[in-house]
Amino acid sequence: MVTVKDETMPIRTSEDVVRVRQAARELAMAQGLSLVDQTKIVTAASELARNTLDHGGGGTVRIEALNSEARRGLRLTFEDHGPGIQDINLALTDGYTTGAGLGLGLSGAKRLSNEFEIFSRVGEGTRVMIARWR
């Protein structure tokens, strides 16, 4: 059965982060991802949602089902109009996974996903896309 989904959710409060996790989990399950793959994408979503809230000043996430022949899964696009990331490469280094600074979880989210894209401009905002499929 094909699940058609394309929903945009706000990320303005910590309860929203929980809702994003739940929505991601539901879709991952509906698309038939294995338990481990579900856990990975939901955890990545949690990291990025929190980034959007804590560092981006709040924003949105667009949750889409992927239903093409080669890819059956989901894609999440996080967007904020916050300060942006000055040095993306630095933010993506492993050293940030144990610290408490900006970009925490970015490299982790990348490792947990099949696809990862980031676009950020200082003073304008950040957009991060992750996708996972069966």
Next chain:
Amino acid sequence: MNQKGKSRIPELISKRESDLLADWMREQMAATTLRGDLMKESELREQSRQFLNLMIRAASQQPNMDNINAPAWEETREFLSGISRSRAHQGFSPTETATFIFSLKQPLFSMLRQELEGDSKRLADEMWVATALLDKLGLFTAEAYQRGREEVIGRQQQELLELSTPVVVLWEGILALPLIGTLDSARTQVVMESLLQKIVETGAGIAIIDITGVPTVDTLVAQHLLKTVAAARLMGADCIISGIRPQIAQTIVHLGVNLADVITKSTLADAFAIALRRSRLVITRAENLS
């Protein structure tokens, strides 16, 4: 109708939809390939109806109906992928699945002959369009079916895998996982996940992963092994890797894989001895055995 012209097929299908559907259903139900045991007539009728509508919609964006790989046909392709895949999962044969498309030819030709009577050039052109289109869609369906079969086989392999790599309880709290044969990335992942699951189920504090029976280990497999050990430790259990043969040891060092944090022993027996010691278990010889 010239090459770039607009086909009248979608308009005619719209006009004669109920007749066409009835004819097509008659063809499908009469076919020797019908699987009444696997699919109800009402469901087949609904799929047929949807397909005709999708064809009309695709044609509205691509009037000459000649390229099924274009975006105009995306909805139709997804629909066909879906029904082919589900037929593959249900156990239909490839022919039974392709019949869905090919059985539409005769009814469609009949309808075209009736509607375009008197205009033999137009009729010939439209029949050509129809046959070319249905052939392409039929082939697409066959390929989608094939992918569906591969999914089924993949899943069966997975299940077989889980059954064929049993985790052994050596003693209370001590598990052993003897790996045999070549390990590919996918297999290793499945095996490792089931080991972690077994650790939780049995509450075993120590798991021995024995790779005596594994001829070669590449970077990916080595990394999976290490990740498993790390995951087990996070959960509260320890892993010992045993049976590392000299060649594998060389490969591991060569690949730069860091085994510093992991206990490794060359034989399963040595690993078992360590496991016993850590579990504060001692084996003593009985004084008198009658």
Next chain:
Amino acid sequence: MERIPILKMGDFLLVTIQVDMHDRLALTLQDDLTEGIAKTRARGVLIDISSLEIVDSFIGRMLGHIAAMARVLDAETVVVGMRPAVAITLVELGLSLPGVRTALNVEQGMSLLQLARAEQENVNGYGER
């Protein structure tokens, strides 16, 4: 306000996290635990995460903070019941939960706490408080 209940089991405190926590709830738990350890003079804290399907870096840091604060208050912390999928994901994420001891279940967690306590007392040379 909603709170996660903390149970007293002898000298130890037991916390079972069963809900998908939002950040404020997690921080409240941290505070409640610190207060609880100090008030009851507990020697150990057992955190049962067997119901958690997701542990991200925030929760991971929370567990690390709890362990660190407990240690300052002379109590050990053991986290039990981590699910395999969660463990695999944490490894991939690169989170190692430094300073946090783990055990497979509450029973083994208790033994670990008692063991840790006994070792500590040997080192300190103190008997019962």
